[in-house]
Each structure stands twice: as C-alpha cells, then as structure tokens.
Amino acid sequence: MYETISTTLTDEILIIAINRPDKMNALNQTVMAELALAIDEVYNKKEVKSAVITGTGEKAFVAGADIAEFQQLSAEQGATLAKKGHTIFQRIEECPKPIIAAVNGFALGGGCELAMACHFRIASTNARFGQPEVNLGLIPGYGGTQRLTQLVGKGRAMELMMTGDMISAPDAFAMGLVNHVVEKEALLDKAKEILKKVHAKAPLAIARVIKCAHAALDKDVDGYATEIDEFGACFATKDLQEGAAAFIEKRQPKFTGQ
CATH class of the missing domain: 3.90.226.10 (2-enoyl-CoA Hydratase; Chain A, domain 1)
Known part of the structure; x- marks a missing residue:
C-alpha cells in the first residue's frame, strides 16, 4: 500500500x-x-x-x-x-x-x-x-x-x-x-x-485531555474555559455513568466511547 x-x-x-x-x-x-x-x-x-x-x-x-x-x-x-x-x-x-x-x-x-x-x-x-x-x-x-x-x-x-x-x-x-x-x-x-x-480508560475522556492540554499552550484559546466546557461535556456521556457505577460497585469499568 x-x-x-x-x-x-x-x-x-x-x-x-x-x-x-x-x-x-x-x-x-x-x-x-x-x-x-x-x-x-x-x-x-x-x-x-x-x-x-x-x-x-x-x-x-x-x-x-x-x-x-x-x-x-x-x-x-x-x-x-x-x-x-x-x-x-x-x-x-x-x-x-x-x-x-x-x-x-x-x-x-x-x-x-x-x-x-x-x-x-x-x-x-x-x-x-x-x-x-x-x-x-x-x-x-x-x-x-x-x-x-x-x-x-x-x-x-x-x-x-x-x-x-x-x-x-x-x-x-x-x-x-x-x-x-x-x-x-x-x-x-x-x-x-x-x-x-x-486503552483501558474512557476514550472520550482521553480525547478531551488531549484537547485541553493543547489549549493550555494556545494563545488564542482560554484553556481554563476549555477545561470547564470539556469537563461538563463528560457528564453527557455513557462512559461517565459507567465509570461512576464501576467505582461504586468496586469493579473494572467497561468503556464504550459513548
């Protein structure tokens, strides 16, 4: 190829x-x-x-x-x-x-x-x-x-x-x-x-970590505001619900990237 x-x-x-x-x-x-x-x-x-x-x-x-x-x-x-x-x-x-x-x-x-x-x-x-x-x-x-x-x-x-x-x-x-x-x-x-x-972590959260870390170095972006927005967006994901449930139930989470 x-x-x-x-x-x-x-x-x-x-x-x-x-x-x-x-x-x-x-x-x-x-x-x-x-x-x-x-x-x-x-x-x-x-x-x-x-x-x-x-x-x-x-x-x-x-x-x-x-x-x-x-x-x-x-x-x-x-x-x-x-x-x-x-x-x-x-x-x-x-x-x-x-x-x-x-x-x-x-x-x-x-x-x-x-x-x-x-x-x-x-x-x-x-x-x-x-x-x-x-x-x-x-x-x-x-x-x-x-x-x-x-x-x-x-x-x-x-x-x-x-x-x-x-x-x-x-x-x-x-x-x-x-x-x-x-x-x-x-x-x-x-x-x-x-x-x-x-790979064992929530993929949407990993993507948001990458985005926020780059925002810290971007003079045209408010990195703190980006973090607030991305943190909030995590609450709309099934992965957060799964991660919280797994923590409470003392088991390993099974993230799906949703």
Missing part, C-alpha cells in the same frame, strides 16, 4: 514506521504524503485506538529532511513546503487518539520535529536529538521552533537551535523532551505497555 512507510495493526495500536533505512529514513515529499494518509487511518478506523510512530533500521528514527529537495526552492516554495509540514504535524498533535513517538536512533531536523508533534516520546538509549538546520542556513520549518521551546524552555531551545548540537537520550530525558529512555529492544514494548494502559 505504501512505498516509504509501513503500517502494522497490533492490539488496536497502529505501528507506523518510516521505511527508508538506506536514507536514514529522511523525510521527502512522498514520506510526508504517505504519513498523512497513515494518520488519516488513525483518525478514521474504529479498530485503531492509538498509534506509534517509529523508524526502520538500526540507526535512525528520522535523520532529517531530504536536503536534495531543498536546493532549487524559492522563498515562496519553501514557505509552501513548511505549510504542508505544519498541517501534517498539527494533525498528529491534535489527534484525539494518543500517538507516541518511539525514537530508535537519530531524530534530527524534521525527525525531531516529527517526534515533538507526537503526544509524547519514548527513546532508546542510542537515540540522539537535534535541530541542526542552521548548519544549512535554515531554521526548523515544521513547528520545531515552537514545540522545542514549549517542551524544554526558551533558553535551552535557543541554544540547541543556534548551535545545532545533538543531545543524547539521557540529556533529552533530563530536559523533559522525552518521557522514558529504554534499551532499544524494549522500545516498542514500552510504548505498547503505556498505550494498553490508556
């Missing part, structure tokens, strides 16, 4: 793997288009409750964009390319189903930006993160200047983006860029372990 990515559905988790190991899984226009289609699957397929984005091979999650595509672009074309990237990564960020980045090697440039668009990140011990665009006379263009600043703070983000330095998985963990660091062979198992725990 896809040329540059692979998808596998297991335990209601869609594993999306960028599959260009000979190119260190670099993002080109085909990858971006196919990634967008895979994210559509996450949104639209009922059998998919969550997703993991990772890379194929031993070395890279995504080691950046395909620089060969940049050489002949005009300023207008560059802005158009960035807008397309923003649209796809924002769709990942705003997905009502959880999407985890399982970073299995280099996550540089557009690869770091892809990982940051996910709801959170798990890294293997050999993972490396960075925004080295200044080495090419560029800046991050797929949301990296914004998400990195949100995740690690302005001072650290500016240093990383101005120096182009790479950081290790433990350093990324210390900065709050990643949630967990595990051995490479345990990476997908750790992601699945977390997602299976999430």
